[in-house]
Amino acid sequence: MADITLTVNGATRTGSPEARRTLADFLRDDLNLTGTHVGCEHGVCGACTVIVDGRAVRSCLMLAVQAAGSEVTTIEGLAPDGGLGTLQQAMWDSHSFQCGFCTPGFLMQATAFLSEYPDADEQQIREALSGNICRCTGYQSIIDGVLLAAQRNRTLGSRELSEGAT
Amino acid sequence: MKLPPVEYEAPTTVAEAVDLLAEHLDEASVLAGGQSLIPLLALRLARPELLIDINGIAELSGVAAAESRVTIGAGTRDYVAEESWIVADALPLLAAALPLIGHEAIRSRGTIGGSLAHADPAAELPAVARALDAEFVVRGPSGERVIQAAQWFEGYLTTSRRADELLVEVRFPAAKPGTGVSFQEVARRHGDFAMVGLATSLVLSGGVISDARLALAGISDVPVRAAAAEDLLTGERPSAELFDEAARRATHDIDPPADLHGSSEYRKTVAAAVVRRGLRAAADNARERQ
């Protein structure tokens, strides 16, 4: 067991996980951030996706000790205090989810993807999210939520740009 | 499916890692991206005593171009290679294959060296390395040695790396002018392992194929160069008939494995189609790149 220190959702967190403990289990059980879900524990379903140092990763395929010194964002860290971020709001408006179990993974993967490809089209979004499994929705409502968020980000962005110009 | 108890070390230099390997040999597993290894541990199919985490060894990362060669550190993340302009420019076959590796989150952590050391015959990078005759540089207690791709892949998930050696970099020849590439994959779903895959690199000079490299994935326990097809293609002009014959030669005596996703007969049939499609796409790509 080694002591590790990392930043999670902007806050410094510490722990002493044994080496074999996954980042997913560390976040959920040691840090009580149960928003990240575990769906398969072998890296296929994507429900455990979090953002580590700017990249979406499957937290069931990382050891907690490997995240020492890293910046981690989980679903709990997406929204401004008590509110909803653009993607979350767009997904609420789009009825994106049903049971909600896959939701954290989709939100984190889509967040990472949109930050890199803000103008992605539907096919690109589908491919980017094809590593996240949902059993309830048939995906269309999720894709609609991501498309809506991207569109709103563009509107927000162009509004900010035009405001900044004056 | 929780990982079994395991010791863990995170060396910061190659020398430290090699020392650990020399001490533990087959009882240690090198942990790079973890995208293949950690599932094996979670399923308790792999039971190493020690994990040697090489993610903290800075000298293992990086993409460098030198003359007619591109050197990629074994610890280079897939996504870094994907974003590298050197790879895009000088290793178009690798650039074509990288986006097909799993999904984005896998490529966030997975490494070039990790996939090549894991040596899954259905994976993309082993086929690319075999097609391009990549060189594998390993470092052990007695120093470095260079292993040719043909000798690197020994069997299913088995390479010629000795238990006390660490793969430190992989060297690829830069693509020559006139190169056209394609990576074909027949997979159940987008991002899945190939049931049959093909890495193709052709060099066209004056409309004639002066160099042909085809490496099949998923049809054996290692990636396989389709030497008979390559011989046929060299010196010829691309044509549908030529490609049909190349497909026949590439696949007529293969004996692919069978699994839940496809029988041996299925993979053999599909392999021929994949070769035809791969050659067509590579020839088109050569024309586009001119």
Next chain:
Amino acid sequence: MTAIAAERYTGASIKRSEDPRILTGAGRYVDDIKLPGMLHAAFVRSPMAHARVLCVDVSAAQELPGVVAVLTGADLDAMTVPAPDPLLALIGGDGPTPEFTLLATDKVRLVGDPVAIVIAESRYLAEDGCELVEVDYDDLPPVMTADFALDPSSPPLFANLGDNISRPHSRKEFGEVASTFANADRIMDFHIDVHRHQNVPMEGRGCVASYDADLGLMTVYAATQSVHITRNGVATRLGMEPDKVRVLAGDIGGSFGLKIGASREEQAVAAASRHLGRPVKWVEDRAENLTVSGQAREESFDVQAAISNDGDLLGLDVKMVIDTGAYPGMGTMVPSIIEGMLPGPYKLAALGFESTGVITNKATYVAYRGPWASETFIRERILDLIAKDLGLDPVEIRLRNVAPRTDPPTMMITGRPLAGTTTKESLQRVAELVDLPAFRRRQAAAREQGRYLGIGVATFIEAAPGPRSEGPGGALGMESMRLRLEQDGIVALFTGQMPHGQSHQTTLAQIAADEFGVPFEQVRVVVGDSDVVPFGLTGGSRSATMTGGVTLHGTRQLKAKVLDFAAHLMEVSAQDLVISDGNVWVRGDPASAITVSEVAGRAAAGQFGAGVDADLEVEATFDGGQGGWSGGTHCAIVDVDAETGLVKVERYVAVEDCGALINPAVVEGQIRGGIAQGIGAVLLERSAYSEDGSFQSATFMDYLMPTACDVPRIEIEHLETVPLDADVNFRGVGEGGMIVAPPTVVNAIEDALSPFGVRIYEQHLPPARILELIAAADPGHSRAER
């Protein structure tokens, strides 16, 4: 959160009240539950499909630091009582009762059969402990096929049964079977197989059981479709009075029929908690979920169809064999439901139906979204086969055979009235939406290029909840709800519904808000506490009608009570009062308004004389009203790569009728999710066993789920429905997509491959199978030419 303003909530895609917590990671699923002193369980599971258990040695496991207890099947037997499966206890199984222990003691009957439970400080340690338990097995021949199970020489899985028959052979006839077949122009024979596949919710099964020794009370935090059925299961097994067991459920990560009652593992966990006096958590991992939680649909059918030369489907004679796996589940009931539903919305005049259920060394056949779905698969598959044989168009043959909507309604020969079915309209509408002639031109042009496009159509009805009638299945049961105006003005609905993705906390609130006259946010739907909610079960696509109905009528009753009380407060007659937008006022005098909250507060605070009922609560029941059918017609266009066997679903259209919609977005989400499962079943999903009984689909690398690249945009149109009831015309829609999508897609694939002469008699078509079908039908097809 801004207030949601709507003219009327019912019928609008009101945003879900569940979503703020779901989208921020604040949902509470069973694995999120942490209790002080909680321990973790894992199960020692058999690696053999069929074996005697000679001895179980737990000593090494017990000594592992962090392991608190190891209980064998024998230990658990001693601390529990024999009990039937709680779902079967409720609905009644159909067949002999096998005898077996809670965990395996003398015998294991499938790979993964639990033999012992290890309880430790963490799941990691519990799994370590499991590895140290040594079990001696004595191999027995596995029974892996129906043929072998039917063979009297196959070793019986259950000693008390003496054979491997879960549901003895029976036969029933409806209409004049013999003469219909004797007089038919032609008889066609088919053998059709449906393969084993399974629910696979993203969250597996699990629970936290917490026994309070001081009070003798068991609390179970569960993932379940009914807190009461789970409670009964746990209570019975533990020999406890039901009112000493409380089941709580929060958010549930899907179920699709899997999580009903209490599994053997969950019962063992509860027993362990009582034994240790500490909370014990067990959440199954994906390997457990795929291997043992339950599977479905493994059925085979020999079908004879009596046909006229013009394409009338006159009669069917069907022989069914269903593989119900090892331990008992709802599988033995499925043949009866299939029998009743086989005529579908058609004019079928005669039906002979016989079935046998067999026991094999496989996971239990559990309810999976539309458990009877094979009746639609067979019927819609053979209609296409018949149409091809006669040179008829697939829509044409269906329109020819659809029963007309009459008053009184046409009766299915199996006894249910086809009241309000809009099959004809949905077929015609799909044909319009799809422009068949244009597709045929595109298909012909594609074939010239070696591309194989195909189009498939299928239609269905589902009893969601089914029409009220005197005949079989005609009584719709009773749904209960407690409704209360809380003292803070919240209209609280206490329902036994247990949503696991169905959005009841939104949809029922929509209805109540409309009926009562308060904003949507002023309604709270309370679920998931067996001490607080009436009996209920979310399943069978009933809640739209049954719970929507009890909400509607119950809210009216509550409103009447509240108006009576308000009338007393305001010293007017109740008939003069109106409630809207959260206020009560005298009609025509807005200045008289007081808030509903104030009325509630006054009722709670004051003391009133006799004749004033200030207990603003009602217990309502609803018998389903006139009920009704849901149904529709689906159409898929596929692109089949004849060189690789890969299939792409290019376009998917659904015209559906689920009565009045409460929330269109919720309805459409249910339909799309079901369709995705149907596409998965055909192209990707199979629960595969090898001959020696080992399970081959135990990870997501082998059991393949459809992804965002496999499911196209699904176009949905809602039909204007035929109302049957004066008030409640909401009908269920949960299962339909999964029922009709498989034949839709298979019909399209067969159409795509018709140049090769392919005929399809099965549901699972992975790429290798597609190439086999082409090669078998067209051995001369040379692929080198492409």
